[in-house]
Structures are given as structure tokens and as C-alpha cells.
Amino acid sequence: MSKTVFYFGEGLAEGDPKRKDLLGGKGAGLAEMTSLGLPVPAGITLSTELCNAVLAENKSVRDDAGVRDAVLTALARIEASQGAKLGDPAKPLLVSVRSGARASMPGMMDTILNLGMNDAVAEGMAKKTGSPRFAYDAYRRFIAMYSDVALGVKRELFEHALEEARHGVARSRGIDTTRYNGEELRRMVPDSELPAEDLRKIVDAYKAVVKKATGKDFPAEPRDQLWGAIDAVFHSWGNHRAIVYRRMHDIPDSWGTACTIQSMVFGNLGDTSATGVAFTRDPSTGEKRLYGEWLPNAQGEDVVAGIRTPHALSAAHAGGSEKETSLEVKMPEAYKAFVAVAEKLEKHFRDVQDIEFTIQEGKLYILQCRSAKRTGRAAVRTAVEMAKEGLITHEEAVLRVDPSAIDQLLHPTLDPAAPKKLLARGLPASPGAAQGYIVFNADEAERRAGQGKPVILVRVETSPEDIHGMKAARGIITARGGMTSHAAVVARGMGKACIAGCSAIHVSYEKQTMAITVYGEDGKPNETVTLKKGDLITIDGGTGSLYEGAVPTVPAGLGGEFGELMVWADAVRTMKVRANADTPLDARTARGFGAEGIGLCRTEHMFFEEERIAAMREMILSDDEPSRRKALAKLLPSQREDFIGIFREMNGLPVTVRLLDPPLHEFLPNDDKQIEALSVTMGVSAEKLRQRTKDLHEFNPMLGHRGCRLAVTFPEIYEMQFRAILEAALAVSKEGVVVIPEIMIPLAISKAELVKMREILDVVKLEVLGADSKLAFTFGTMVELPRAAVMAGELAEVAEFFSFGTNDLTQATMGLSRDDAGKFLPAYIESGILPKDPFVSLDQEGVGALVQMAVERGRKTKPNIKLGVCGEHGGDPASIGFFQKVGLAYVSCSPFRVAIARLAAAQAALRAKAQS
Ligand code: ADP
Numbered sequence: 001m002s003k004t005v006f007y008f009g010e011g012l013a014e015g016d017p018k019r020k021d022l023l024g025g026k027g028a029g030l031a032e033m034t035s036l037g038l039p040v041p042a043g044i045t046l047s048t049e050l051c052n053a054v055l056a057e058n059k060s061v062r063d064d065a066g067v068r069d070a071v072l073t074a075l076a077r078i079e080a081s082q083g084a085k086l087g088d089p090a091k092p093l094l095v096s097v098r099s100g101a102r103a104s105m106p107g108m109m110d111t112i113l114n115l116g117m118n119d120a121v122a123e124g125m126a127k128k129t130g131s132p133r134f135a136y137d138a139y140r141r142f143i144a145m146y147s148d149v150a151l152g153v154k155r156e157l158f159e160h161a162l163e164e165a166r167h168g169v170a171r172s173r174g175i176d177t178t179r180y181n182g183e184e185l186r187r188m189v190p191d192s193e194l195p196a197e198d199l200r201k202i203v204d205a206y207k208a209v210v211k212k213a214t215g216k217d218f219p220a221e222p223r224d225q226l227w228g229a230i231d232a233v234f235h236s237w238g239n240h241r242a243i244v245y246r247r248m249h250d251i252p253d254s255w256g257t258a259c260t261i262q263s264m265v266f267g268n269l270g271d272t273s274a275t276g277v278a279f280t281r282d283p284s285t286g287e288k289r290l291y292g293e294w295l296p297n298a299q300g301e302d303v304v305a306g307i308r309t310p311h312a313l314s315a316a317h318a319g320g321s322e323k324e325t326s327l328e329v330k331m332p333e334a335y336k337a338f339v340a341v342a343e344k345l346e347k348h349f350r351d352v353q354d355i356e357f358t359i360q361e362g363k364l365y366i367l368q369c370r371s372a373k374r375t376g377r378a379a380v381r382t383a384v385e386m387a388k389e390g391l392i393t394h395e396e397a398v399l400r401v402d403p404s405a406i407d408q409l410l411h412p413t414l415d416p417a418a419p420k421k422l423l424a425r426g427l428p429a430s431p432g433a434a435q436g437y438i439v440f441n442a443d444e445a446e447r448r449a450g451q452g453k454p455v456i457l458v459r460v461e462t463s464p465e466d467i468h469g470m471k472a473a474r475g476i477i478t479a480r481g482g483m484t485s486h487a488a489v490v491a492r493g494m495g496k497a498c499i500a501g502c503s504a505i506h507v508s509y510e511k512q513t514m515a516i517t518v519y520g521e522d523g524k525p526n527e528t529v530t531l532k533k534g535d536l537i538t539i540d541g542g543t544g545s546l547y548e549g550a551v552p553t554v555p556a557g558l559g560g561e562f563g564e565l566m567v568w569a570d571a572v573r574t575m576k577v578r579a580n581a582d583t584p585l586d587a588r589t590a591r592g593f594g595a596e597g598i599g600l601c602r603t604e605h606m607f608f609e610e611e612r613i614a615a616m617r618e619m620i621l622s623d624d625e626p627s628r629r630k631a632l633a634k635l636l637p638s639q640r641e642d643f644i645g646i647f648r649e650m651n652g653l654p655v656t657v658r659l660l661d662p663p664l665h666e667f668l669p670n671d672d673k674q675i676e677a678l679s680v681t682m683g684v685s686a687e688k689l690r691q692r693t694k695d696l697h698e699f700n701p702m703l704g705h706r707g708c709r710l711a712v713t714f715p716e717i718y719e720m721q722f723r724a725i726l727e728a729a730l731a732v733s734k735e736g737v738v739v740i741p742e743i744m745i746p747l748a749i750s751k752a753e754l755v756k757m758r759e760i761l762d763v764v765k766l767e768v769l770g771a772d773s774k775l776a777f778t779f780g781t782m783v784e785l786p787r788a789a790v791m792a793g794e795l796a797e798v799a800e801f802f803s804f805g806t807n808d809l810t811q812a813t814m815g816l817s818r819d820d821a822g823k824f825l826p827a828y829i830e831s832g833i834l835p836k837d838p839f840v841s842l843d844q845e846g847v848g849a850l851v852q853m854a855v856e857r858g859r860k861t862k863p864n865i866k867l868g869v870c871g872e873h874g875g876d877p878a879s880i881g882f883f884q885k886v887g888l889a890y891v892s893c894s895p896f897r898v899a900i901a902r903l904a905a906a907q908a909a910l911r912a913k914a915q916s
Pocket residue numbers: 041095096097098099105106107108109110111113262263264265266299300301356357358367368
């Protein structure tokens with residue numbers, strides 16, 4: 001292994017700060033900030049490679065003599081720089097041991113603070129700082145954190161001693177503790193008000209808890225603590241929550257985490273000390289202003305954990321009385337220093353930064369910086385504004401915005417005109433509107449959502465253990481915590497609506513209710529509403545508002561900065577983006593989102609309407625050609641009208657119409673009443689119809705009588721559809737509409753099938769258009785079966801275009817039934833056998849290889865054959881990157897994903913350009 005231990009301190013950092021893959025995001029950021037001359041406490045980063053080695057061999061870092069010596073040598077450098085020593089009571093050094101992966105995974109892995117504490121060191125700290133309270137508070141926090149992370153002792157076991165002490169203090173102040181719940185008592189007697197004597201006792205009680213739980217004394221030797229902590233941090237890569245997070249964000253298991261050992265600075269040394277988190281721009285809206293929160297006399301994790309509600313950073317953005325508690329007013333010098341650091345970091349990294357800082361007795365320290373997680377809205381706004389400020393280029397702006405994040409922008413918002421009852425208002429932590437049934441815990445959220453119920457997860461606060469429930473919920477509300485609390489950060493990352501710090505709600509997990517004090521117009525409380533599990537509510541994360549019941553929504557518009565970004569994107573894009581649309585309304589929506597044609601118009605959806613399905617059934621159940629033709633004649637006019645409507649909407653743009661595809665039995669009557677009715681119209685006995693229905697049953701319909709196989713047996717079906725398409729095209733072209741029909745045959749496996757279909761079409765063509773019509777159309781096929789991909793060279797002799805139907809192609813290539821895979825596919829992804837759901841993101845190596853083969857073979861026969869894709873994958877950014885590589889002319893996806901696909905296609909083009 002190459003170098004695994006990297007020192008940073010006194011303005012110098014080992015290792016290349018660009019190597020996030022090696023140092024982790026946190027380690028790389030600390031190294032870079034050190035080199036920039038920012039006040040960063042000295043430390044050491046152990047590489048992700050070391051983590052992977054430790055995990056693979058299941059060993060301890062201390063077992064490797066080389067690594068151990070390197071760590072101890074680097075530790076000696078930290079000690080020299082700080083004038084303190086790990087474990088020395090006279091000059092104690094305490095360190096944090098922090099996790100940090102290549103990609104930011106906030107709170108998903110473990111960090112241990114105040115390491116190096118033992119009885120003698122605590123006494124030494126007490127003397128040195130003059131504050132036994134501080135020393136023992138740090139000590140008890142360390143025992144709890146270390147035991148939880150490194151010794152596997154559950155956190156709850158430590159709560160009893162702490163709460164007992166709190167009750168004692170409360171009683172000594174004359175508070176009747178029986179009248180308040182734990183939550184209320186914590187507010188009345190916060191941790192910071194427990195006296196030193198009590199904290200000493202708590203430390204003893206904690207040690208006893210550890211002894212009881214593990215059978216061993218809590219490790220008093222700081223070096224033992226250090227090795228144990230490093231191992232634990234590395235192993236936290238394998239935490240359940242970290243794994244869930246990786247799956248959700250497509251982070252490979254093979255990356256591993258780095259581990260940073262850093263000398264501690266203390267934000268809890270009294271009123272001139274503090275800790276906080278800030279964003280250089282508003283992570284919710286993208287507005288350019290320093291945005292952050294801080295807590296006086298507190299340690300880092302207190303802000304994120306939402307244990308106390310923090311104050312605003314700058315006075316200008318704090319509302320009313322909050323001004324007085326802003327950092328700008330309370331500690332103007334430190335505030336100024338921080339503003340300068342924030343500006344420097346944003347300029348240097350040329351992106352919005354998320355910064356952790358601590359102020360120890362008036363002096364500012366920076367503990368972390370990273371590109372800020374932000375909502376889709378903020379991502380778009382900051383990218384566009386930074387390009388206009390000249391900080392980044394237009395192309396960089398296009399690359400900055402994650403295409404899947406703009407999904408949020410395209411989602412509906414609450415209908416402003418709809419009547420609604422406002423129940424409460426909290427912090428607008430993550431925008432979007434969501435309606436759902438109340439649940440109070442993560443497991444239940446997951447279970448209910450699994451049953452198809454929309455849920456809103458309501459918590460006092462969330463912790464990383466709740467991640468699966470947050471993922472399952474439509475939206476999240478917390479009673480406590482600020483804009484940088486766990487709930488807020490994670491929700492923004494997921495693009496979920498979230499209200500944080502909604503203090504008007506009082507949650508009882510025990511009763512599974514929340515009581516809300518509702519205030520009237522005059523600002524006075526005028527009623528209490530109690531909602532229980534299963535009640536419907538609506539949240540608006542953009543305003544922080546909670547409403548009763550389900551409030552109707554309206555679709556989003558695409559203007560402003562988003563429109564500007566899309567102009568830049570379209571300028572660099574080389575693939576076209578079309579939409580899958582079956583109705584004139586879909587077609588109009590698609591055009592609104594910028595679709596450049598219809599890539600898939602499915603005709604079967606047109607047959608499900610009341611009167612049409614009757615004619616359809618009549619056609620299917622007929623047992624001779626004349627009666628089939630009679631029924632088809634009834635369908636022709638309505639089918640023609642459908643096409644006329646769509647062609648008009650798509651004036652000037654191509655429309656790919658796919659002929660009837662699904663197995664016929666999908667249209668069959670399913671109850672006696674329907675059969676009786678049919679028997680009357682058709683003049684056939686119900687008995688006979690029942691028999692015919694039975695005959696049509698298939699064991700495996702997806703591999704059965706469907707696609708162009710229908711027309712091999714019943715050519716008159718496609719004949720009618722060809723006629724409807726051409727007659728419609730002729731009619732609208734007479735109105736002056738420019739119509740470009742592309743007629744597409746589904747599920748072909750051979751050239752002979754296509755030849756037969758073409759013959760039927762040519763007969764109809766002659767009848768409808770005559771011999772010398774100017775009306776142009778093309779004839780092509782879907783490539784959606786492995787054999788079609790293999791035979792693409794021959795198919796191209798007849799087909800003028802191919803459209804890859806990657807849903808069926810995935811199903812057939814992998815032998816995975818989409819309707820049944822739900823039972824086992826999750827296990828494949830969970831265990832890493834498959835990296836992603838192949839129906840969501842194209843299996844590039846397997847299915848993709850077939851696509852590539854078909855492209856090559858098709859082009860060999862017909863160099864200018866038109867190639868596109870119309871499966872769900874056409875809207876998936878990763879798959880779009882692949883389609884760019886194989887050289888498709890367009891992708892087609894659902895109307896609501898068109899904007900996402902435009903941006904993804906632009907990024908794919910830019911990446912391809914950068915590579916060549
Ligand atoms: P996470 O990745 O979950 O944010 P961190 O490693 O950043 O975990 O640490 C958790 C908290 O502890 C943060 O608020 C951080 O600022 C604080 N912290 C970490 N190391 C130190 C240190 N050496 N001195 C003071 N605070 C620290």
C-alpha cells in the first residue's frame with residue numbers, strides 16, 4: 001500500500017487535497033483549508049485504502065506496525081504543535097476521531113469527540129481551564145460516545161444517570177418534576193446547567209454502565225482509546241444507516257471511509273465560546289447571503305442534533321427579537337473573521353460551501369468545509385448566479401445541477417386558491433408540497449408506504465436511524481431543530497418536503513398523537529387541535545406551513561433561472577429529447593417541457609374508454625374475419641380522431657406511433673355483467689363468449705400473443721391502425737399542419753415479420769394516399785427482444801428507424817419479469833449482486849451491450865438509420881450518458897422527465913466532449 005497517514009497543521013498539509021478518493025471529503029477539505037492558511041486545528045488523516053484493508057482483513061490498525069508507527073509519529077507532531085500530550089494530565093491533549101467518505105454522507109457514520117480523557121486527565125483539564133464543570137461534561141460525553149461507537153453499548157443506557165441528575169437539579173429549584181415530561185424538563189434544566197459535582201457522579205455511573213454491559217472497565221489508556229476509535233470509525237462504513245444511504249445515492253461500497261484524528265477545540269468553554277454551521281448561500285432558495293446557525297457554549301454536535309434550537313448568524317436575517325441573539329451582535333469580531341473565511345472558501349472552491357466552525361474563547365476555528373447540499377431550486381439558482389458573477393462558465397453551470405434534483409422544481413405546489421386551514425408554522429427546511437397520513441416512527445412509515453399509502457413522518461427530531469422512514473415518507477415534520485438539523489439536511493438531499501422546528505406541535509409517541517396549539521389572527525392561541533396516527537395532513541416545505549387534511553395542488557411552471565439554465569443546456573446538447581405521450585393533452589404537456597417530438601405513442605391506451613372497449617372486445621371475441629372487420633370499423637373513426645389531435649399538437653415535430661402491442665386478453669371482459677351486455681350487441685350466446693375468453697388465456701402473456709404477432713394472425717388489426725394514422729396525417733396536412741409520422745412495429749424478431757407488416761401498410765397507403773402522394777412517413781421497428789438486437793443488420797434492410805424498447809429488452813435479456821421481480825430484486829440490490837435496479841437504470845454491461853450491437857449492425861446495413869430509445873431509461877440520467885456514448889439520435893421519456901433528460905443529455909454531451 002502507498003502512504004496511508006497524512007499530517008496537516010501549521011499551514012502545511014501532506015497529500016494531494018484533490019484526492020478525495022484517498023483522504024475522504026472531510027480530510028481533503030481540512031488539508032486544503034490548512035494550506036490556504038485558515039485556522040484549522042492540527043490533525044492526521046488515515047486513508048480510505050487503509051480502511052478497505054482493515055475491513056477486508058478484519059484486523060485492527062494497531063496490528064500493522066508500519067501504520068502504527070506512522071500514526072504515532074504524526075501524533076507527536078500534533079502534540080508538538082499544540083504544546084500538549086495525549087494522556088498528560090498537566091498538559092492534556094484531546095482529539096476527535098472523525099469519519100469522512102469521498103462523497104458527503106452527513107451523520108451516516110461515526111465521530112468521537114474528546115478522546116484522551118481519563119480520571120487524571122479530567123482533573124488536569126479542570127485545573128487548566130479552571131472549570132471542573134467543563135472537564136467533567138467533556139468526560140461524560142466522551143464515555144457515552146466512545147462506548148456507543150467503539151464498544152457497542154447502547155446510548156439509551158446512559159440516559160438514566162443523566163436524567164436523574166436533571167431531576168435533582170430541578171427539585172432543588174422547587175420544580176415539581178412529576179408535572180413535566182422529559183422533554184419539558186430538558187428545556188427547563190438543560191445539560192449545560194448540571195453542576196460539576198453531578199457530572200462527576202454521572203461519569204462514575206457511566207463507567208459502571210460500561211462495566212456491566214461489556215464486563216470490562218472503560219479503557220483508561222488514551223492510546224487504547226485511540227486505536228479502538230480508529231477501528232470503530234472505519235467499521236462505521238458498514239453501519240446499517242450508512243448502507244441505506246449509499247444505496248439511495250448510488251455510492252459504491254468499495255469506496256470506504258477515511259478517518260481524521262484532530263486536536264479538539266472547545267465551543268463549550270463558557271460564554272465567549274460557541275459552535276455553528278453556515279452555508280455561503282441559502283441552501284433552500286439559493287439566495288446569495290451567508291446563512292447559518294450557532295449556539296453559544298456548546299459542542300459541535302449540539303447544533304446538528306437539534307437538542308437546543310440554535311440562533312441565526314447574521315443580524316440582518318434574524319427575525320425580530322432573534323437579532324439580539326445573532327452571532328453578529330453577540331461576537332462581532334469572531335463574526336467578521338468568519339465572514340471573511342466564508343468568502344474566501346467560496347471563491348477558492350467556486351461553489352457554495354457548508355462550513356462547520358467553533359469559537360474557543362473568542363478565537364475562530366474551522367472544522368469542516370464541503371460543497372453544500374442544496375435543494376433543486378437552490379442548485380439551479382446558485383449555478384446560474386455564479387455563472388453570471390463570472391465565478392464559473394455556462395458549461396460548468398450546466399454540469400453543476402444534478403438532473404434528478406430538478407425533479408423537485410417540476411412538482412406541483414399547493415393550489416393558492418384552494419381553501420385550507422393552517423395549523424402551524426415551522427422552519428421551511430426543504431421545499432415542496434406533500435400530503436399524507438401521519439405516522440410517528442420510521443418503521444411504520446416504511447411499512448405503510450410499502451402498502452402504497454402516502455405518509456408524513458412526524459418526529460420530535462430525527463436521527464440517522466430514521467433514514468429508511470424518511471426515504472419512504474412523502475414529507476417530514478420535526479418539532480425541534482433548525483435549518484441545519486439532521487432532518488433538514490437529509491430531506492433537502494432527498495428532495496423531500498420538510499418542516500423543521502415546528503414548536504407549536506407537541507408529539508406524544510406513547511399516545512401516537514400530536515397536539516397543536518393553533519393561533520388566531522391576533523396571535524393569541526385560540527384552540528388546540530389533536531391529530532392522531534392515520535390523520536391526513538398537508539405540508540408546504542417551502543413556507544414551513546402545516547395544513548389540515550389534503551390540500552389540492554397545481555402544476556409547476558418553468559421560468560426564470562431554470563429557463564436560463566435550460567437555454568445553456570440546449571446549446572451544448574447533441575441528442576434530441578422526445579416524450580412518450582398517448583393523448584393530445586400529454587403531447588401539449590410534453591411540448592411545454594420542451595419535447596422535440598413524440599418517441600412513443602402507445603395506441604392501446606386509446607381503446608380503454610367506455611364505448612371503445614366494447615368494440616375492442618367485440619373484435620377480440622369474434623371468431624371470423626368479417627365480424628372482426630365489423631368491430632374494427634367501429635374503432636377506426638375514434639382512432640383517427642386521436643391521431644388528428646396528437647398530430648395537431650405536434651405540428652412540425654415527429655410522432656412515433658406504435659401499433660397495438662399488449663396481449664389481447666388485457667381487454668377482455670372480467671365479469672358476467674360485461675359478458676351479458678356483449679352477448680346482446682354481438683348476438684352471440686354468453687356461454688360461447690365465456691368459452692372464447694377462456695381460450696384466450698395465456699400462461700405467460702408477456703411472451704405470448706402480443707406485438708406484431710397479433711397482426712401475423714389478424715392482419716386486419718394493423719390494417720385498421722395504418723389506415724387511421726395515414727388518414728389522420730392526410731387530414732391535418734390539408735389544414736397546413738406539418739406532420740411527420742413514424743410508424744413503429746412492436747416486438748419484432750425477424751425481417752420476415754417486418755416485410756409482412758410493410759406489405760399490409762403498402763396496400764393501405766395506396767388506398768389512402770394514392771400512387772404519388774407527397775405525404776412522407778417512415779416505417780421502423782422497436783428493438784426490444786435479444787433476437788432483434790442480434791438480427792439488427794437484417795431488420796435494417798426493411799426498417800428506416802429503430803427505437804430501443806429497453807423495458808422489454810431488460811426483461812427478456814435478464815429473464816426478469818417486471819411484474820414478479822419485486823419479490824427478489826430488492827435483495828439483489830441490497831446485497832450488491834446488482835448495482836442498481838435494471839428497470840430504473842440501464843444495465844449497461846449486459847443489456848447495453850445488446851443495444852450497442854444493434855446500433856453497429858443496423859448502421860452497417862443502413863448508415864443513416866435513425867436511432868432512439870423509448871424505454872423508461874430514456875429519462876434516467878445515468879442511462880442517458882450511455883445512450884450518448886453509443887450515439888443515439890434521441891431519447892424519449894415521460895413528459896415530466898423531459899426537462900431532466902434535456903439537462904442530462906447536455907451533461908452527457910459535455911462529458912463526451914471533455915473525454916475526446
Ligand atoms: P459529521 O460527519 O457527522 O458531521 P464530524 O466529524 O464533522 O461528523 O463531527 C461531528 C461534530 O463534532 C461536528 O459539529 C464537528 O464540528 C465537531 N468536531 C469534530 N472534530 C472536532 C474538533 N477537533 N474540535 C471541535 N469540534 C469538533
